[in-house]
Amino acid sequence: MKKTEVTLGIDIGGTNTKFGVVDRQGNCLSEGTMLTKANEDISLFLPRLYSNVEQSLAEIKNSIEIKGVGIGVPNGNFYEGTVEYPANLTGWKAITPLAELVRKNYQLPTALTNDANAAAIGEMKFGAAQNMKNFIVITLGTGLGSGIVVNGELVYGADGFAGELGHVIIEKNGRLGAFGRRGILESYASATGIKRTVYELLADMTEDSELRSISYNDLSANMISEAALRGDKIAIAAFEYTGKILGEQLANTVAHLSPEAIILFGGLTHAGNYLFEPTKRHMELNNVPIFRNKVKIIPSGLLDKNVAVLGASALIWNEIDKVIAK
Amino acid sequence: MKKTEVTLGIDIGGTNTKFGVVDRQGNCLSEGTMLTKANEDISLFLPRLYSNVEQSLAEIKNSIEIKGVGIGVPNGNFYEGTVEYPANLTGWKAITPLAELVRKNYQLPTALTNDANAAAIGEMKFGAAQNMKNFIVITLGTGLGSGIVVNGELVYGADGFAGELGHVIIEKNGRLGAFGRRGILESYASATGIKRTVYELLADMTEDSELRSISYNDLSANMISEAALRGDKIAIAAFEYTGKILGEQLANTVAHLSPEAIILFGGLTHAGNYLFEPTKRHMELNNVPIFRNKVKIIPSGLLDKNVAVLGASALIWNEIDKVIAK
Numbered sequence: 001m002k003k004t005e006v007t008l009g010i011d012i013g014g015t016n017t018k019f020g021v022v023d024r025q026g027n028c029l030s031e032g033t034m035l036t037k038a039n040e041d042i043s044l045f046l047p048r049l050y051s052n053v054e055q056s057l058a059e060i061k062n063s064i065e066i067k068g069v070g071i072g073v074p075n076g077n078f079y080e081g082t083v084e085y086p087a088n089l090t091g092w093k094a095i096t097p098l099a100e101l102v103r104k105n106y107q108l109p110t111a112l113t114n115d116a117n118a119a120a121i122g123e124m125k126f127g128a129a130q131n132m133k134n135f136i137v138i139t140l141g142t143g144l145g146s147g148i149v150v151n152g153e154l155v156y157g158a159d160g161f162a163g164e165l166g167h168v169i170i171e172k173n174g175r176l177g178a179f180g181r182r183g184i185l186e187s188y189a190s191a192t193g194i195k196r197t198v199y200e201l202l203a204d205m206t207e208d209s210e211l212r213s214i215s216y217n218d219l220s221a222n223m224i225s226e227a228a229l230r231g232d233k234i235a236i237a238a239f240e241y242t243g244k245i246l247g248e249q250l251a252n253t254v255a256h257l258s259p260e261a262i263i264l265f266g267g268l269t270h271a272g273n274y275l276f277e278p279t280k281r282h283m284e285l286n287n288v289p290i291f292r293n294k295v296k297i298i299p300s301g302l303l304d305k306n307v308a309v310l311g312a313s314a315l316i317w318n319e320i321d322k323v324i325a326k
Numbered sequence: 327m328k329k330t331e332v333t334l335g336i337d338i339g340g341t342n343t344k345f346g347v348v349d350r351q352g353n354c355l356s357e358g359t360m361l362t363k364a365n366e367d368i369s370l371f372l373p374r375l376y377s378n379v380e381q382s383l384a385e386i387k388n389s390i391e392i393k394g395v396g397i398g399v400p401n402g403n404f405y406e407g408t409v410e411y412p413a414n415l416t417g418w419k420a421i422t423p424l425a426e427l428v429r430k431n432y433q434l435p436t437a438l439t440n441d442a443n444a445a446a447i448g449e450m451k452f453g454a455a456q457n458m459k460n461f462i463v464i465t466l467g468t469g470l471g472s473g474i475v476v477n478g479e480l481v482y483g484a485d486g487f488a489g490e491l492g493h494v495i496i497e498k499n500g501r502l503g504a505f506g507r508r509g510i511l512e513s514y515a516s517a518t519g520i521k522r523t524v525y526e527l528l529a530d531m532t533e534d535s536e537l538r539s540i541s542y543n544d545l546s547a548n549m550i551s552e553a554a555l556r557g558d559k560i561a562i563a564a565f566e567y568t569g570k571i572l573g574e575q576l577a578n579t580v581a582h583l584s585p586e587a588i589i590l591f592g593g594l595t596h597a598g599n600y601l602f603e604p605t606k607r608h609m610e611l612n613n614v615p616i617f618r619n620k621v622k623i624i625p626s627g628l629l630d631k632n633v634a635v636l637g638a639s640a641l642i643w644n645e646i647d648k649v650i651a652k
Contacts, residue, residue: 133484179614251495
């Protein structure tokens with residue numbers, strides 16, 4: 001029997017590490033997860049990962065041929081294959097040559113990048129951007145990540161770290177955010193950002209709101225989405241404000257890159273049109289005339305799938321395909 | 327005798343149209359210029375252009391072989407070869423298929439884009455970016471133009487018009503600018519922008535200044551540069567402010583693209599460090615930590631050369647080389 005060609009996708013997060021093998025069509029043939037244990041040394045983490053991957057593949061290992069390994073990891077440098085100063089992987093050294101270590105173990109082509117870049121390649125290979133050459137993926141989770149594709153290639157920039165839209169300053173002297181920088185986009189447009197907005201609005205507005213009975217620590221972005229769906233005025237105003245801030249910056253981003261589409265992804269997008277409509281409206285209000293009514297704002301094409309694993313897997317499929325094309 | 331291979335570069339501006347032939351090494355073997363006559367129909371403009379080009383090539387035409395035609399033109403759409411709604415070419419139709427018309431006349435490969443994009447390709451082929459794959463050119467003239475190169479290719483975006491950094495909004499409710507949009511970068515960082523800044527500072531500050539005796543209409547960016555070089559406090563403060571605004575936006579642009587260098591070009595750069603130093607300083611102050619002390623801000627490598635013609639010529643050399651590479 002001919003073995004199914006797959007790649008192994010690994011997504012290392014601050015809390016969980018997910019993995020799975022994915023075929024050329026984007027079917028996830030296995031999935032597994034383990035605790036990352038962020039304060040653990042890489043020399044303990046990797047054997048644990050290899051062992052977990054092996055167990056998860058036990059049933060299918062005779063029917064698959066693994067062609068390469070793709071890794072999504074915070075502060076992953078695609079060019080160097082290194083993980084550099086990852087704030088949330090406290091047990092790792094300043095610079096970890098992760099791709100090299102994994103390559104040596106599996107004796108397979110290995111590539112890594114951050115999770116948002118991996119998600120962008122996932123959308124290009126298997127998702128909403130399959131026929132697009134110029135698009136941007138924005139992940140709206142705890143923070144805001146982004147992956148930019150230009151001329152059909154991911155933008156890594158000169159140093160391997162391009163695409164940090166969450167850290168763009170959109171409001172001089174605005175809210176405090178990562179690295180002590182004020183007014184960065186992710187302090188507004190993210191699950192954390194909309195919580196902060198709700199709290200500003202609870203102070204500023206006088207309307208009743210179900211959110212008035214929830215403490216800051218207990219409040220989640222999902223609660224805000226659900227409140228909005230029930231017509232809660234504060235929650236709706238919070239999405240309006242989030243969409244305004246995000247849309248305004250997206251117009252500036254469009255002026256740089258003129259993408260065909262901007263794909264929104266992550267927890268906040270569960271609110272659907274409460275997020276998409278104001279984002280699109282404020283982007284258009286702020287667009288340069290030449291870019292108006294050209295750029296789509298659309299949801300991920302990988303919803304309900306294991307995006308983290310699919311993205312990491314797509315990363316190395318993409319590299320393998322480039323080699324074949326040469 | 328073997329003929330020298332050249333391309334014909336044409337730069338169409340609102341006032342003047344420049345042209346010349348350029349060899350593979352970036353030597354301009356002929357140069358000419360004519361009035362554009364912006365309200366003239368394209369059916370009159372083109373025969374006049376062809377005739378002027380022919381005259382300028384009379385002496386060398388037996389020693390050259392023209393391989394293609396590159397055109398820099400406002401609102402040039404690289405993909406379509408069209409010029410679309412050019413505000414300063416009033417006699418032209420809404421959409422002019424300029425590349426097709428010129429291709430038919432010369433029976434040669436023809437490409438067009440806007441002047442800032444052409445300048446970026448000029449820097450890549452002949453100037454300061456010859457070994458760079460990721461860089462940005464900013465032209466600081468009457469307005470602010472930009473050309474972005476990623477992975478060694480110019481970024482045209484989905485529609486052919488990417489790279490409009492002059493139109494990025496950097497100050498909500500800021501100065502009025504093109505298309506009635508407030509707070510756009512070019513209303514601050516450009517020859518016109520620094521004039522406006524000088525007038526703000528003349529109102530705000532109390533220091534003596536040689537600029538107090540010059541009317542708004544008489545004031546030029548060169549006068550401000552010269553005053554700064556003589557130690558004029560208002561002029562120096564105007565460059566500091568210009569560099570601040572430009573540097574702040576460049577940090578946001580770096581967060582998108584992480585370029586190796588940003589090349590500044592155009593009249594304002596004659597002020598040298600009065601412009602470069604505050605621009606670099608404010609970019610670094612606003613950079614995300616991971617991008618700090620990585621991105622060079624450098625002058626054009628095409629100073630004192632006919633950049634407009636070199637850029638247009640480089641555009642088509644670049645396309646010819648791509649075809650050869652295939």
